[in-house]
Every structure is written in C-alpha cells, then in structure tokens.
Amino acid sequence: GSRLIEWAVAESHTLGCQMVQLTSDATRIDAHRFYERLGFEASHLGFKLQL
Template sequence: MGALEIRAAVAADVPAIVEMLADDPLGAQRESPDDLTPYLTALERLSSDPNQHVIVAVREGRVVGTLQLTVIPGLSRKGATRSLIEGVRVHADERGNGLGTELMEWAVAESRRQNCQLVQLTSDNARPDAHRFYERLGFTASHVGFKLQL
C-alpha cells in the first residue's frame, strides 16, 4: 500500500466523499450523489469555520477515507472544550487495513492539539461493527442519544 496523506477536504474531493457516505444501507437512504450542489455548499461553509475540520485520507491520489471533526467550546465540565467526530467513512476496498484507526487517531490528536478535554461521537444503532471498532479505540458507550428531524 502506498503512503497515506490526511488533509483538509477540498471541492474536488466531494464526489468521493459523497460516494463513501452513500455506500451503506443507511447512507443510501439519506445521501444524493446525483446532485453535489448541497454538499459543495456545505463544504464551503464548513471550510470557513475554524471549528470545523472535514478531512480526507488520500492514497496514491485517491480519496479513500473521510471524517468531520467539530470543536465545541462549552460551559459544562468547568468550561471544557469538546470535539465531535461525525461522518467517519472508509472506502470499501480499504476496510480492514487500519485506515479507520488512522483517521480516528488523527481526530483524537487534533482534539488534543485544540485543547479538548473530551472527544465524543454518535453511531447509529444499526452499526454494531462500528460500535465494536470505537470500543476497541477506547471509546465507551456512555449516553443515550436523541434526535429530532426538522
């Protein structure tokens, strides 16, 4: 395997990112790879916010992984800053090679660099393999999450 580069996502990466987001039963229901306009608009907005980090993993010129890291200043926990990891995806032909671990290690290291005291993430109940992966990395299932669709 060639060397891996982890860097900020750019507009040219959006088709590959959306393809990975849509590459499972849940993503296939909520993503629209045929119209990249909303994704490009979102990436532009995210890229202008210093607390948002959309990154890609690139191997041999090809985007093979992605995640979004959000840094959240807060009042609770004595004014602690936390980070939130979302949208972790690894291309199907790269799974099982440690790329997901490398992406998560990047996110935790960046969280430390940004003086976060806590790293959190959510994972859909329908993703037990992902839950085992996060637990292997030291994350604990500590809360029940709720969402309100708007």
C-alpha cells in the first residue's frame, strides 16, 4: 500500500499537481495512522445527511 501511495504522490507532483487529497471513514483509525506515516495531515471533518 505504501508503495502505491508514494507512486501516486510522485506522479501527481510530476504532473504539476499542488495537492493530493483523500478521504477515509472516521472509524478507520489504522488507516489514519497509515496515511499520517506517509506524511498526510488530517485537515477536515465531513458531514453527511442520509435521505
């Protein structure tokens, strides 16, 4: 997983992207640690309304 994310980030940078953004379910604590180890920072809190 790390290698895939690192490749995607590098490819994005090569293509001139300024930011890589992702979303993760709030209950996936292990996933959050994984992304933080790769340098991502938690920055948003999302909301949903089921209809």
